[in-house]
Amino acid sequence: MQSLEFRAMNTSVLVAAEVRNGEEASLREAKAFIDDSERRFSRFLPDSELSRLNRTAGAWSDVSDDLLDLLTLSKAYYQETGGLFDPSILPDLKRAGYDASLEEVRARGNTPTPISTRPAKQPFSEIQIDAAAGRVRVPPGVEIDLGGIAKGWIVQKAAQLLSKQAPAAAVNAGGDMFFAGRPSDGARWRVEIEDPRDPDKTSAVLHVNEGAVVTSSISKRTWSQDGKNRHHLIDPRTGEPAETDWLSVTVIAPQADLAEAYAKALLVGGQRTARRLLLQRPCLAALCIDREGQISASQNSKDFLNDSNHFL
Amino acid sequence: MKIFRFAMNTWITAASILSFLLGWVALAHAPKPVQNIQTPAASSPAIPTLVPLQSLQFGGDQGNTFQNFQVQIPVQVPNNNVSMPAFRTGGS
Numbered sequence: 001m002q003s004l005e006f007r008a009m010n011t012s013v014l015v016a017a018e019v020r021n022g023e024e025a026s027l028r029e030a031k032a033f034i035d036d037s038e039r040r041f042s043r044f045l046p047d048s049e050l051s052r053l054n055r056t057a058g059a060w061s062d063v064s065d066d067l068l069d070l071l072t073l074s075k076a077y078y079q080e081t082g083g084l085f086d087p088s089i090l091p092d093l094k095r096a097g098y099d100a101s102l103e104e105v106r107a108r109g110n111t112p113t114p115i116s117t118r119p120a121k122q123p124f125s126e127i128q129i130d131a132a133a134g135r136v137r138v139p140p141g142v143e144i145d146l147g148g149i150a151k152g153w154i155v156q157k158a159a160q161l162l163s164k165q166a167p168a169a170a171v172n173a174g175g176d177m178f179f180a181g182r183p184s185d186g187a188r189w190r191v192e193i194e195d196p197r198d199p200d201k202t203s204a205v206l207h208v209n210e211g212a213v214v215t216s217s218i219s220k221r222t223w224s225q226d227g228k229n230r231h232h233l234i235d236p237r238t239g240e241p242a243e244t245d246w247l248s249v250t251v252i253a254p255q256a257d258l259a260e261a262y263a264k265a266l267l268v269g270g271q272r273t274a275r276r277l278l279l280q281r282p283c284l285a286a287l288c289i290d291r292e293g294q295i296s297a298s299q300n301s302k303d304f305l306n307d308s309n310h311f312l
Numbered sequence: 313m314k315i316f317r318f319a320m321n322t323w324i325t326a327a328s329i330l331s332f333l334l335g336w337v338a339l340a341h342a343p344k345p346v347q348n349i350q351t352p353a354a355s356s357p358a359i360p361t362l363v364p365l366q367s368l369q370f371g372g373d374q375g376n377t378f379q380n381f382q383v384q385i386p387v388q389v390p391n392n393n394v395s396m397p398a399f400r401t402g403g404s
Binding site (some may be wrong): 001003011014016151170172173174175176177183189190191192193194195196199202213214215216217218219220221248250 | 395396397398399400403
């Protein structure tokens with residue numbers, strides 16, 4: 001298995017594939033795709049396609065097929081999760097202090113709480129998508145952050161790109177990963193779930209076939225605001241960093257964008273909404289770790305905790 | 313005698329029907345048998361398990377519901393495949 005590691009999307013990225021020596025071009029091709037996707041969908045880059053779309057809220061804007069795909073998926077997941085997954089929380093993220101890259105925010109030290117209260121805005125479901133014409137109208141006052149879905153979408157596309165030239169490929173971006181094919185030794189892909197209380201420890205080990213493994217956690221992207229510890233997972237119902245039953249939620253799914261959206265929705269919604277969310281998507285498996293390190297999990301997650309079992 | 317036979321037949325018929333109905337009602341309201349859900353034994357070496365918690369009840373057991381269960385912590389079981397990169401997930 002050949003692999004390439006680099007930094008992108010503000011995290012460590014690994015692309016790996018079973019290619020012969022001297023045929024690593026496909027790995028570099030996957031890296032190029034990831035770098036290009038970041039340039040197009042990052043909210044931190046003023047010239048990104050996403051930033052330009054946010055500046056034209058209220059008007060119809062032409063968008064690329066990929067951005068159209070991301071927004072269409074986002075709207076569907078927003079509606080499915082009852083708004084627990086909501087890409088329009090960018091103003092809330094900024095109010096919470098996450099208005100620049102995490103390195104810049106942390107370098108500031110303590111961020112003061114903004115004086116402004118949460119402005120009223122139209123719900124994300126009001127976004128209008130004209131797929132035939134390739135254009136989108138974002139409601140006025142709405143700002144979109146694709147950080148909750150784009151990484152999954154990108155890793156899956158990159159892995160599928162690799163799999164055109166390799167029987168087995170994997171892309172992992174900061175713990176959001178997609179596996180295409182299966183290693184030639186016949187074993188399933190082995191994934192360790194980090195203990196959210198101590199990143200050096202492991203809470204569980206998964207064995208998966210093709211598909212995605214994504215984790216949302218309130219322990220990773222944190223900073224200080226007015227002396228309070230803040231994290232990046234906004235509860236769309238309150239506009240504040242979510243108060244959660246769990247520290248992390250890991251989702252196993254056939255698609256990475258689906259896994260990402262539901263990992264966030266499950267973490268934000270907690271125990272009260274977990275059953276409803278999982279019943280409407282029985283292809284998902286979820287493992288949720290609380291502050292004591294105890295794991296609550298869907299019944300089908302046991303399929304991935306034993307090396308002899310199979311994916312759904 | 314005819315009257316006696318008629319009365320006996322009627323009584324036997326009525327008693328049979330009544331017994332059948334009573335038995336049906338009794339079975340319909342009988343408690344369901346207890347099912348033991350066994351966690352399948354793992355093939356990995358014996359390693360410490362988490363202490364089980366109070367189970368989370370989300371109502372019913374249909375579909376993909378939640379439960380607390382013991383997960384074997386595989387920290388002591390290393391990844392023996394040296395050609396395979398390590399995959400680790402914990403949020404980012």
